[in-house]
Amino acid sequence: MTREQLRKAEGFAALLLSTLAAFLGLFWLVFILGDVLVHGIKALNLSLFVNDPVPPGVEGGGLRNAFVGQLLITVGATLMGVPVGVLGGTFLAEYARGRKIARFISILADIMVSVPSIVIGTFIYASLVKPIGHFNGWAGAIALSIIMIPVVLRTTEDMLSLVPWTLREAAFALGAPYYQVITKVVYRGAATGILTGILLSIARVAGETAPLLFTSFNNSFFSVNMGQPIASLTVTIFQYAMGPYENWHEQAWAAAFVITIFILLLTITGRIIIKWRYK
Amino acid sequence: MATTSKKNPVDTIFSFVTGAASFTVIVLIIAILYELVHESAPAIARFGIWKFLSSTDWNPVKESFGALTNIYGTILTTVLSLLMAIPVAIGIAVFVTEISPNFLKGPIGVAIELLAAIPSIIYGMWGLFTLSPIMSGYVEPFLKAIFEDVPVVGILFQGTPMGIDILTASIILSIMIIPFTASISRDSFNLTPAVVKESAYALGTTRWEVVRDIVIPYSKLGVFGGVVLSLGRALGETMAVAFVLGNNHRITTSLFDAAATITVTLANEFAEADNDIYLSSLFYLALVLFVMSFITLAIAKFFLLKAERKYSR
Amino acid sequence: MKVFFKVVLVLAVMLSFAQVEAAQTINGAGATFPYPVYGAWAFDYEKVTGVKLNYQSIGSGGGVRQITERTVDFGASDDPSQPDQLQKEKLFQFPAVIGGVVPVANLEGIKAGQLKLDSNTICKIFLGEIKIWNDDSIKKMNPGLKFPQGEITVVYRSDGSGTTAIYTHYLSETCPAWKEKVGEGKSVKYPVGIGGKGNEGVANYVKRTKNSIGYVEFAYAQQNKLGYAQLKNKAGNFVEPSFASFEDAAETGDFDAKKDFYLWLTNAPGKNSWPIAGATFILLAKEKTDSNKNVVKFYDWAFKNGDNKAKELIYVPLPKGLKDKIRAYWKANGLQ
Numbered sequence: 055m056t057r058e059q060l061r062k063a064e065g066f067a068a069l070l071l072s073t074l075a076a077f078l079g080l081f082w083l084v085f086i087l088g089d090v091l092v093h094g095i096k097a098l099n100l101s102l103f104v105n106d107p108v109p110p111g112v113e114g115g116g117l118r119n120a121f122v123g124q125l126l127i128t129v130g131a132t133l134m135g136v137p138v139g140v141l142g143g144t145f146l147a148e149y150a151r152g153r154k155i156a157r158f159i160s161i162l163a164d165i166m167v168s169v170p171s172i173v174i175g176t177f178i179y180a181s182l183v184k185p186i187g188h189f190n191g192w193a194g195a196i197a198l199s200i201i202m203i204p205v206v207l208r209t210t211e212d213m214l215s216l217v218p219w220t221l222r223e224a225a226f227a228l229g230a231p232y233y234q235v236i237t238k239v240v241y242r243g244a245a246t247g248i249l250t251g252i253l254l255s256i257a258r259v260a261g262e263t264a265p266l267l268f269t270s271f272n273n274s275f276f277s278v279n280m281g282q283p284i285a286s287l288t289v290t291i292f293q294y295a296m297g298p299y300e301n302w303h304e305q306a307w308a309a310a311f312v313i314t315i316f317i318l319l320l321t322i323t324g325r326i327i328i329k330w331r332y333k
Numbered sequence: 334m335a336t337t338s339k340k341n342p343v344d345t346i347f348s349f350v351t352g353a354a355s356f357t358v359i360v361l362i363i364a365i366l367y368e369l370v371h372e373s374a375p376a377i378a379r380f381g382i383w384k385f386l387s388s389t390d391w392n393p394v395k396e397s398f399g400a401l402t403n404i405y406g407t408i409l410t411t412v413l414s415l416l417m418a419i420p421v422a423i424g425i426a427v428f429v430t431e432i433s434p435n436f437l438k439g440p441i442g443v444a445i446e447l448l449a450a451i452p453s454i455i456y457g458m459w460g461l462f463t464l465s466p467i468m469s470g471y472v473e474p475f476l477k478a479i480f481e482d483v484p485v486v487g488i489l490f491q492g493t494p495m496g497i498d499i500l501t502a503s504i505i506l507s508i509m510i511i512p513f514t515a516s517i518s519r520d521s522f523n524l525t526p527a528v529v530k531e532s533a534y535a536l537g538t539t540r541w542e543v544v545r546d547i548v549i550p551y552s553k554l555g556v557f558g559g560v561v562l563s564l565g566r567a568l569g570e571t572m573a574v575a576f577v578l579g580n581n582h583r584i585t586t587s588l589f590d591a592a593a594t595i596t597v598t599l600a601n602e603f604a605e606a607d608n609d610i611y612l613s614s615l616f617y618l619a620l621v622l623f624v625m626s627f628i629t630l631a632i633a634k635f636f637l638l639k640a641e642r643k644y645s646r
Numbered sequence: 647m648k649v650f651f652k653v654v655l656v657l658a659v660m661l662s663f664a665q666v667e668a669a670q671t672i673n674g675a676g677a678t679f680p681y682p683v684y685g686a687w688a689f690d691y692e693k694v695t696g697v698k699l700n701y702q703s704i705g706s707g708g709g710v711r712q713i714t715e716r717t718v719d720f721g722a723s724d725d726p727s728q729p730d731q732l733q734k735e736k737l738f739q740f741p742a743v744i745g746g747v748v749p750v751a752n753l754e755g756i757k758a759g760q761l762k763l764d765s766n767t768i769c770k771i772f773l774g775e776i777k778i779w780n781d782d783s784i785k786k787m788n789p790g791l792k793f794p795q796g797e798i799t800v801v802y803r804s805d806g807s808g809t810t811a812i813y814t815h816y817l818s819e820t821c822p823a824w825k826e827k828v829g830e831g832k833s834v835k836y837p838v839g840i841g842g843k844g845n846e847g848v849a850n851y852v853k854r855t856k857n858s859i860g861y862v863e864f865a866y867a868q869q870n871k872l873g874y875a876q877l878k879n880k881a882g883n884f885v886e887p888s889f890a891s892f893e894d895a896a897e898t899g900d901f902d903a904k905k906d907f908y909l910w911l912t913n914a915p916g917k918n919s920w921p922i923a924g925a926t927f928i929l930l931a932k933e934k935t936d937s938n939k940n941v942v943k944f945y946d947w948a949f950k951n952g953d954n955k956a957k958e959l960i961y962v963p964l965p966k967g968l969k970d971k972i973r974a975y976w977k978a979n980g981l982q
Binding site: 231 | 341343344347348350351352354355356357358359361362364365368369371372420421422423424425427428429431432433439441443444445446447448450451452453454455456457458459461462463508511515539540541542544545562565566568569570571572575576596599600603604615616619622623626627630631634638
């Protein structure tokens with residue numbers, strides 16, 4: 055073989071492997087999602103959403119308490135995490151722009167995004183659950199909000215930084231104080247970006263299990279009381295999947311399906327918004 | 334920098350409020366560190382630092398705890414998953430940047446990121462119900478048949494293939510972390526200046542050679558940062574691994590053996606540690622993990638920042 | 647912007663309602679051993695009284711830990727605590743129901759109740775000394791059975807388990823090598839095998855792993871159609887796990903209120919006794935007087951009305967004499 059043919063062959067082989075790698079990645083995605091779809095659809099029925107769990111051995115039952123609990127915890131986490139994250143990101147991109155402290159906090163936030171969520175669970179157990187004296191939904195919501203804050207903070211900071219400085223200058227020229235420049239001009243300009251960040255952070259925490267294990271714990275009954283243990287979809291999936299009962303497994307698949315669809319929709323929506331807005 | 338001659342009081346308040354919000358990041362990290370140290374103090378006092386990190390004992394009955402089996406399991410599954418994930422991830426990045434037609438780049442990018450969006454408990458369930466039987470029924474006996482008697486490599490393939498073991502757990506982890514390396518690598522590859530690539534093409538290099546000799550070396554820092562980020566993610570993963578790891582506190586040499594990682598031990602034993610030194614040792618483990626992932630992520634950030642600085646010149 | 651704030655306001659109002667107490671809830675956590683029967687009792691109790699008993703089966707270790715931390719209203723543990731330990735943590739203890747731990751094995755072609763084992767072989771299997779099913783000692787006890795070729799996969803509890811406590815107590819009593827090498831307790835260092843979380847996890851693993859052997863509370867073996875084994879008891883007879891053999895073991899038990907009912911029922915001497923029976927206990931925090939009354943009300947109701955349900959699930963309801971002793975204990979300690 056000539057030198058050139060060798061090079062061409064090597065190139066072909068390498069690029070072929072890369073293509074195979076891409077298809078392998080897609081394969082896993084389709085395989086896993088397909089599995090969740092196939093198993094989940096089987097057990098998906100109205101009773102899952104309307105009924106509460108029954109003891110093992112009894113037929114029927116659903117996961118209404120888990121759906122409601124998951125909703126309450128996620129909403130609670132969002133209400134706590136998003137304002138802190140958005141305001142924090144505002145500080146880094148505006149009042150502290152260019153200063154060392156902004157750099158430092160930004161880096162720290164990036165690191166915090168990947169801190170193991172189970173460690174955050176143990177932290178909340180030690181600081182909130184033990185002193186209060188019982189597991190409660192708020193502890194779970196707070197644990198999730200701690201995961202959300204750095205994510206929202208960083209995306210807010212990035213999105214605000216994308217707004218051109220000249221826009222701010224124009225507002226200053228009109229005599230507006232900085233806070234008005236931020237709320238009336240900059241926020242408006244970065245709104246879709248910040249919204250996407252919020253959506254993605256919700257997608258991130260809606261699927262978390264580990265931080266809820268020793269905070270909101272679990273509840274086999276329907277409850278809307280966040281001051282006591284409350285059921286969540288993720289912890290229930292964990293409990294049911296680990297159990298030996300067939301109908302538990304079916305319900306776990308159905309719940310997994312619902313949560314996956316929800317999170318994927320949030321993620322795709324977020325990506326589409328970003329693409330459309332920042333084309 | 335925005336300065337006005339008059340200090341608007343609302344501005345002062347707003348900057349204070351937003352500043353406080355951003356400071357929660359610092360406060361939280363310090364608080365977490367403090368709580369972990371505070372709770373692990375009894376265990377640190379009893380076992381010291383070196384002894385705890387190097388002891389393989391995990392015996393609740395005799396109240397003797399050591400982190401080594403957990404650290405070993407954590408590191409082993411992480412390294413294995415990286416070994417399997419990185420080639421695939423870089424291959425994906427190469428595909429998306431060089432080979433795929435333009436209209437596919439977006440959708441494939443989104444598809445790979447969807448892998449990252451799937452909650453880890455779904456990975457865990459899928460691992461337990463679908464992957465594990467496939468592993469124990471087909472893949473592992475196959476591997477065992479081929480490699481068991483091969484010298485040196487053979488020790489990795491001893492024992493009964495149960496499907497609930499290090500190999501299955503590592504495979505699941507590797508699928509999970511592919512997107513992190515893949516998307517950061519893709520972004521780094523895209524930052525290679527077109528000018529440099531074009532000059533190479535002008536000299537007659539093939540596509541693959543441009544990737545191998547121009548793009549990859551140029552993006553080294555970014556790719557490495559992405560790899561370390563994946564490592565950090567794999568270190569802290571709990572639910573994906575909890576179902577299929579087998580929870581055996583032992584140092585083992587076979588891929589077909591069960592093991593224990595810090596995260597899975599915490600998930601399994603935290604709510605149930607029934608004596609104080611046991612709970613304290615678990616907090617000690619959490620502290621070790623926190624420190625490990627903090628250092629890993631700081632290293633990742635360091636490389637990513639360096640890459641950023643290099644490219645923005 | 648305005649819409650955004652409106653949405654936030656609505657969500658916040660929604661969430662504030664989440665603090666309203668709907669109905670009374672009792673929170674308990676602990677042993678997975680009695681989870682099927684506590685769950686069934688709680689389900690019926692709610693229909694009758696509207697009170698929700700939220701029982702989370704996280705393992706006996708968890709039950710003891712959470713009641714010690716006072717994060718739940720009651721803890722449940724199959725591992726009885728000694729009176730001095732109870733004194734130290736300021737806890738009350740009483741038994742609720744009796745059940746049996748059974749070895750279960752996943753062996754193709756071998757039906758439930760066919761496999762015969764004794765304490766010696768079980769001990770060696772769990773120590774890892776007997777590695778294959780085709781071992782001589784196993785074959786000798788089971789002349790008619792054909793065993794598969796494979797290695798034995800041991801399945802144990804990865805979490806703090808009262809079932810483990812009862813099981814290892816039995817092994818320590820009957821097998822000196824076990825007592826020396828491993829010991830007993832809720833969480834021991836098993837030499838070989840894989841760990842499942844809860845009775846549920848062990849049942850799950852045994853179900854899906856060929857040639858495996860584990861130990862679970864009998865209700866889990868029943869509900870999941872696992873292949874349980876016969877055991878040779880202290881009197882020398884091979885017995886099957888059943889209501890009759892559990893009851894036989896329970897009858898030999900002499901529970902003493904002065905010792906806070908601390909008692910093991912393993913290796914019972916009766917002719918037809920199941921060798922690994924055990925009671926499961928409820929732990930209460932001394933100072934939580936109000937919630938304790940609610941918990942006691944529940945168990946009082948269960949003692950009066952829950953016997954049939956318990957028997958259905960193959961748990962042995964406490965004998966009448968013991969129930970009276972428990973009620974006296976409650977009265978003496980201001981719980982009723």
